[in-house]
Amino acid sequence: MKNNTNKIDLLVFGDICIDYFYEVDNIPTLNESAKAITLKKFFGGMGANTAVAARKLGLDVVFFSVAGHDAYDYISYLQNLGIKLNLKAIFGETTHSLFFKNPSGFISFFYKGVSEKVEELSKDVHPDVTENAKCVYLARTYLNLYQKVVKLCKKNKNFVVFNPGYGVFELSREDEEKLRKILKFVDVFVVNEEEYKICKEKNLDEAINFGNKKILIITKGANGADVITNSKTVHVDAYKTKAVNESGAGDAFNAGFIAAHLRNFNLIDCVRLGNATASFVVENYGCQTSLIEWNVVMERFNKLKK
Secondary structure (H helix, E strand, O other): OOOOOOOEEEEEEOOOEEEEEEEEOOOOOOOOOOOEEEEEEEEEOHHHHHHHHHHHOOOOEEEEEEEOOOOHHHHHHHHHOOOEEEEEEOOOOOEEEEEEEEOOEEEEEEEOHHHHHHHHHHHOOOOOOOOOEEEEEEEOOOHHHHHHHHHHHHHHOOEEEEEOHHHHHHOOHHHHHHHHHHHOOOOEEEEEHHHHHHHHHOOHHHHOOOOOOOEEEEEOHHHOEEEEEOOEEEEEOOOOOOOOOOOOHHHHHHHHHHHHHHOOOOHHHHHHHHHHHHHHHOOOOOOOOOOOOHHHHHHHHHHHHO
């Protein structure tokens, strides 16, 4: 796949997913059942969530992914937002997430569907694919693909942000070595607390070079985020709001961070903008239902600055 676009703000590699949220009166134990009070369908996926959030914030976005035969409405939705798509159509079901929530907590199930086929995009990536991108964002752990992409990013001097997500919990020894190689070319590595703990257990934190241009961000939900660079840690507070759902908050954070970076904000303000963007997502169910335009996000950003 060759990128024939003019200069773009953001090139996203990652997955798309269809999320189903069930509100239930209780979480049943094995061999029991429970009544579902509501059922809601939402569009999701780490890659798509960030692409949509970035587009809402005014960025020009190109999105590389795969889609199953059941994702036509999702594809139309992305196109209508003005996101340029490089999608590989695959016969099979798009990735699905199932969330069952009651006032005490939730359980979730994840069906990968065709998402693992994102790795196959490595065969189709043209050498010029990152040439016109100001920033490249990598979602999840499609390591064979990303090994190729980051080398192109080095050649084209792209700013690279990588969020592996829950994929760090499933890494084989071979995968760990691939990830170490990828990290050499990454400018910003974003993980949550649980993901960073796993990285440390696997000694992957040693592969993150805290040099002048290397940044580690550890997101902490309602507790904000830690920014580590040059072995110095700075904590950045979250925007305080009532949260009903945390799914997609990290993806919105990444979009906000990138949008601020491309507008020449300093590092800490980029994280503040990320936190402000994420605060809208947690207020409602659905990873993309509460995404807001730049000027509205800036209102919360300015409150965080005070």
